[in-house]
Amino acid sequence: MSASYLVVDESLESPPYRQIFDQIRASIERGELQPEMPLPPVRQLAGDLGVAPNTVARAYAELQSEGWLIGDGRRGTRVATNVPRTDRQGRARTLRDAIEKFVASLQHRGFTEQEISVALRQAQGDTSA
Amino acid sequence: MSFEHLTNDQLARLFTTAVLIGMGILQILRPGCFWGMWMYFSGARAGFSPEQRERLARVLEARERAEGDTDTYTRIVGAFTIVMAPLGLISAVPYVLPYALSCLAMAAAILLSYLNFKRATERRIAPLVRRTAWASLPPLAIVATAVCVLGAGAFAAFPQYRAGAVVVIVSAIVLTAIAWRVAVAPALLLGDDPQLEYIVDEHLRFCRATSLISLACAPPTVLVALAAAALPPTEHYYSIVTLAVSAAFLVAMVLSLNPFRKRISLA
Numbered sequence: 001m002s003a004s005y006l007v008v009d010e011s012l013e014s015p016p017y018r019q020i021f022d023q024i025r026a027s028i029e030r031g032e033l034q035p036e037m038p039l040p041p042v043r044q045l046a047g048d049l050g051v052a053p054n055t056v057a058r059a060y061a062e063l064q065s066e067g068w069l070i071g072d073g074r075r076g077t078r079v080a081t082n083v084p085r086t087d088r089q090g091r092a093r094t095l096r097d098a099i100e101k102f103v104a105s106l107q108h109r110g111f112t113e114q115e116i117s118v119a120l121r122q123a124q125g126d127t128s129a
Numbered sequence: 130m131s132f133e134h135l136t137n138d139q140l141a142r143l144f145t146t147a148v149l150i151g152m153g154i155l156q157i158l159r160p161g162c163f164w165g166m167w168m169y170f171s172g173a174r175a176g177f178s179p180e181q182r183e184r185l186a187r188v189l190e191a192r193e194r195a196e197g198d199t200d201t202y203t204r205i206v207g208a209f210t211i212v213m214a215p216l217g218l219i220s221a222v223p224y225v226l227p228y229a230l231s232c233l234a235m236a237a238a239i240l241l242s243y244l245n246f247k248r249a250t251e252r253r254i255a256p257l258v259r260r261t262a263w264a265s266l267p268p269l270a271i272v273a274t275a276v277c278v279l280g281a282g283a284f285a286a287f288p289q290y291r292a293g294a295v296v297v298i299v300s301a302i303v304l305t306a307i308a309w310r311v312a313v314a315p316a317l318l319l320g321d322d323p324q325l326e327y328i329v330d331e332h333l334r335f336c337r338a339t340s341l342i343s344l345a346c347a348p349p350t351v352l353v354a355l356a357a358a359a360l361p362p363t364e365h366y367y368s369i370v371t372l373a374v375s376a377a378f379l380v381a382m383v384l385s386l387n388p389f390r391k392r393i394s395l396a
Contacts, residue, residue, distance in 0.1 A: 003258045005255065049253045
């Protein structure tokens with residue numbers, strides 16, 4: 001059995017609801033979450049992640065408003081049958097935005113551009129090794 | 130040594146006390162054979178390759194560290210059981226009280242290990258999978274517990290068993306509540322090997338909830354069995370109640386063996 005997993009990192013600049021939003025959307029884009037697949041109820045996911053139910057509810061609501069998820073009372077929240085198409089440009093823009101936010105959060109903590117660049121290259125090397 | 134001069138009640142008290150002391154000693158000497166998480170995987174890992182066993186061992190060791198020393202909890206429960214045992218010899222105290230209390234102590238130890246784990250993990254990982262409590266807590270086990278509780282309740286009609294019936298009903302309800310709490314508890318993953326950690330979490334949840342709900346049936350069954358033995362054979366209604374409770378207990382025992390039969394597969 002394989003499942004997708006969510007991680008909420010309190011140390012990141014991005015608020016927890018946004019981290020949940022981004023990860024669920026990414027799982028759908030990668031095809032790990034298939035159309036019509038049921039998602040855990042808000043309370044279950046909030047309990048597992050140790051966040052307030054409102055945080056998960058907000059992420060679900062935004063994913064629904066963007067067409068990634070659908071929710072009807074009895075059947076709960078599911079992945080939408082027709083998820084929005086993400087074109088190449090859109091994906092590139094999402095990636096660039098995420099990196100810019102990530103770099104900004106590190107600079108905010110006092111790291112220089114060069115330090116971040118070296119660390120990123122090292123991390124990339126570790127991953128590809 | 131002869132026990133002929135003893136009444137049924139005195140015999141029941143002696144038996145309960147001896148069983149509790151024996152159980153307490155066993156809990157202190159062999160804590161792992163009660164609630165240790167490794168025993169729940171002895172059957173499940175039968176078909177594993179050496180690499181898979183090693184991977185499972187790593188996950189279980191990490192989880193054990195995070196849950197705290199469960200062996201110590203079991204030893205404390207053992208010591209508590211031994212201390213409670215002589216209570217059974219006091220005629221003013223219902224003889225099932227120390228047994229019911231020791232069952233509750235065991236359940237509390239399991240709940241405590243869950244709370245420890247929750248506090249031990251700062252980084253929280255969640256599987257995107259919908260869970261239901263019924264997957265960990267078979268409805269048949271709930272029915273069996275209800276039959277045992279109602280059966281014990283029927284014996285409350287006799288003044289001499291009323292206090293005992295109240296004790297076992299309360300303990301069965303509390304044990305059922307703890308079993309439910311374990312069944313719906315959040316998934317606790319450390320994130321080092323999330324896929325296997327999730328499988329382990331689900332398996333442990335099932336094993337512990339099923340064991341707890343089966344344990345909930347034990348105190349009412351002990352009360353009913355010992356009380357029924359002391360009733361005159363003309364009490365046909367109570368014979369039927371005793372039979373129903375015994376059958377329910379048997380069902381609960383069979384269900385409690387499920388954890389040892391359940392296989393897990395590693396992708």
